[in-house]
Amino acid sequence: xxxxxxxxxxxxxxxxxxxxxxxxxxxxxxxxxxxxxxxxxxxxxxxxxxxxxxxxxxxxxxxxxxxxxxxxxxxxxxxxxxxxxxxxxxxxxxxxxxxxxxxxxxxxxxxxxxxxxxxxxxxxxxxxxxxxxxxxxxxxxxxxxxxxxx
Numbered sequence: 001x002x003x004x005x006x007x008x009x010x011x012x013x014x015x016x017x018x019x020x021x022x023x024x025x026x027x028x029x030x031x032x033x034x035x036x037x038x039x040x041x042x043x044x045x046x047x048x049x050x051x052x053x054x055x056x057x058x059x060x061x062x063x064x065x066x067x068x069x070x071x072x073x074x075x076x077x078x079x080x081x082x083x084x085x086x087x088x089x090x091x092x093x094x095x096x097x098x099x100x101x102x103x104x105x106x107x108x109x110x111x112x113x114x115x116x117x118x119x120x121x122x123x124x125x126x127x128x129x130x131x132x133x134x135x136x137x138x139x140x141x142x143x144x145x146x147x148x149x150x
Contacts, residue, residue, distance in 0.1 A: 008048025015049070015136050016056060016143070034132050035125045046128040047120045050097060053135040054112070057142035058104045064146035073105040093119050093131045101138065 011033055018027035037045045065071060075098060077085045087095050100115035119131060 012052035
């Protein structure tokens with residue numbers, strides 16, 4: 001599921017390390033690289049960053065489960081007051097990002113690619129930044145859940 005853009009991959013890993021190391025200046029710089037993308041390069045860049053973040057989170061989950069296990073993965077979505085929400089209540093980019101992660105975890109790479117394409121439709125710099133931020137938050141949560149330090 002990785003993007004061809006090594007810059008996006010580097011940015012994704014930098015984002016993860018900045019959060020885990022509590023490096024707020026580095027995190028700000030890394031996030032600014034999303035906003036700084038030219039309009040024609042924004043979608044592939046955000047797609048590459050989100051794809052790499054999903055890969056990092058999915059790998060951590062798979063490693064924590066172990067090679068002999070083949071579970072089906074699902075999510076329990078909650079709002080700020082801990083009430084359950086359906087995936088269809090989420091913004092399109094968030095919904096597609098979560099579905100891309102689930103498709104990857106459940107062994108459907110083609111579906112993950114489709115969802116990644118949907119996650120980056122109709123982006124502007126601020127929407128792109130928000131899409132990356134949410135994917136980063138999800139990845140950090142998965143790393144913490146799995147016990148993976150990085």
